[in-house]
Amino acid sequence: MAQTQLAILLTSIALVVIGLYSAIFIDNIIKKIIGISFIEEGANLFIVAIGYKAGGVVPILMPGMDTSWFAANAAYPLPFGLVLTSIVIGASTLAVMLALVMVLYRRYGTLSTKVMLADTSKQEEYNE
Amino acid sequence: MNELIPLMVIVPLISALIISAFSKFNKVTKIFALIVAVCLPLIPLLSNYGLHYFGGYQPILDNVTNVVYHPAITYSFTFLQQVFIAMIGILTFLVVFVYLTKYRKVSGPYLFLLFLGTAAVTAMLLTDDIFHMFVFFEILALAQVGIVAASSIDYSYEMALKYMILGSIGSPIMLLGIGFLLAITGSVNVTDIAAAVHNGLVDIKSPVFLASLGLIFFGWLYASGFPPFHTIKSGIYSKAEPHGAALLQSFTVVSMISIVLIMIRIYSSLPIFEVFIVFFSILAMILGVSLALTQTDFRRMIGFLAVGELGFIGLGIGLGTQFAITAGLFQALNEIVITALLFIGFGAIVEATNEVDTRKLGGLLAYHPKVSLMLLLGGLAMAGVPPFNGFQSKLMLVQASLSCGFPELSILAIMVSIATFVVFVKTFYVMFLRPKPNDLEVEGKEVPRSMVFAMGILLIIILALGLFPDMVVNGISNFVGGIL
């Protein structure tokens, strides 16, 4: 089942690349933020795939299980714990970014990054 | 008394939550915040050195392979952590003090952000667990964005959003790098990973290992504001309130050294790693100083100078010998103090004149003699003039690069120091010494006394570190000898 793991790797790389493309090249700020959430999902998927063991069992020790059999067959649970934290961090970052966008929309009346985020650099040119 | 080690993170974290929850009781909040701020530098000074295992899970020795595993999140507290955490604590105390005396009605969320940032950098310094470091790295980014967005300066929201977008591209990339390391070694504990690398369990020439270096390095560049992130970093300094900026730059310095110390322990066997660090540091030094020359907004100028000074730290660390890394870390400690002094001092000038453009200022020496004198001393310290602490650390850096066989690097460092001096003296002349322009109206506004007090304390620390550098250099040198 190494095929599955390879496919998952490719999926996560594809998600990261799609996200990076949209975060850099798309002008609409909300789509940029959606792209950033895809980068995070790609990273999470990659880390979960590290812990996956083909043909293994869920790493929860139920009563009545043989401990040595469990140790040999269970998936590696450490990456799963890390991803839990990372998902929540990603959601909170996204919420803060959307809140800032909502405030800025009230000022500019557009979602275009070129208009919304350009003013600081314009002000700098004026200073120089 | 190792129970005090987790308290260094827990106290600011819990009190941040309490303050933001009960911020409607204005007076109580003020007193509580002040008490917590006093406690922050005291806890590391009272605590003993040692390790703390969360949950009490001791390291396990695998009898078959003779390898030690660390199952718990480990905090290691040594002299280096003590010095830096105490310095951050003192700075947080001064910033909170300036903030509390400036406003009659305090804002709970703002104090929450200040304490949250302090807790995050403290945890980043203490932790021995690379994922734990990443989590607090994200929390720190959120706190920094909040501090910038909370300021009343124009375009602060735009700058905060820009910083946040760059940050949320940078941190998943760093997470991917951590994932690569986890895939190779099966652990997130830095001691375990370093042991696996040095015992030859990991092929250091494998592309996955190199990729993890590249990805974590990218996150580090973002955290420390090296090029290509120097513009945004100096931008957030100039858009934050002055006391907030003083704290923000210390967060940057500490997160930079805590990530780079972890990277040294893991990647020190790769020669290309040190080349990378030296390259980006030199780029930061040159770009920082040359961009600072062209600025007319003096907050922006200090921001670029701070980025340039970070290059000196990177230079020392990139050279890689014990003496050089000690010099770099000592420079980091000095820069925290000096840049904080400059931000608070220039903030006091903004407060008194409501003007940030150097071309419209002049003749302020007669109005604010105390502040200008202290600013002059701070600027001299940043440029590396004896007897201040900047001189001691820069001298060490020059000696280190000479003894490593790179005289050109030491010449470059001296030239950048001279350029820093020129930038600062030019700005100082324009703002304080030349005759006052006719259209500038200096009202009889006093500089807030708390700001003068904060600057005085920082100046005392600068002088003390400059006259008696041995009291920290020896300890840092021992620490560096331990990790190499």
Place this chain on the structure above:
Amino acid sequence: MLDFVLMIIIILSAILALIQKDLLKAAILTGFSGGALAVLFQILLAPDVALTQAIVGAAIIPVFIALAVKKTQREDS
């Protein structure tokens, strides 16, 4: 077999979300991608992560984006 289908759903809905003109549709497609990712986590033997991802990725993030779209504008111009 199911996992390959899920991967295709994830990538397709991610690309579709980014080429929509209507931002509300983009938010809903983001939820599709997050939900499929949650099921994929379940297949990868991580039920705890799958639960969290199902809540955060399929419900919270699309709702946040939809709220932001409602407060701003719906068309991507």
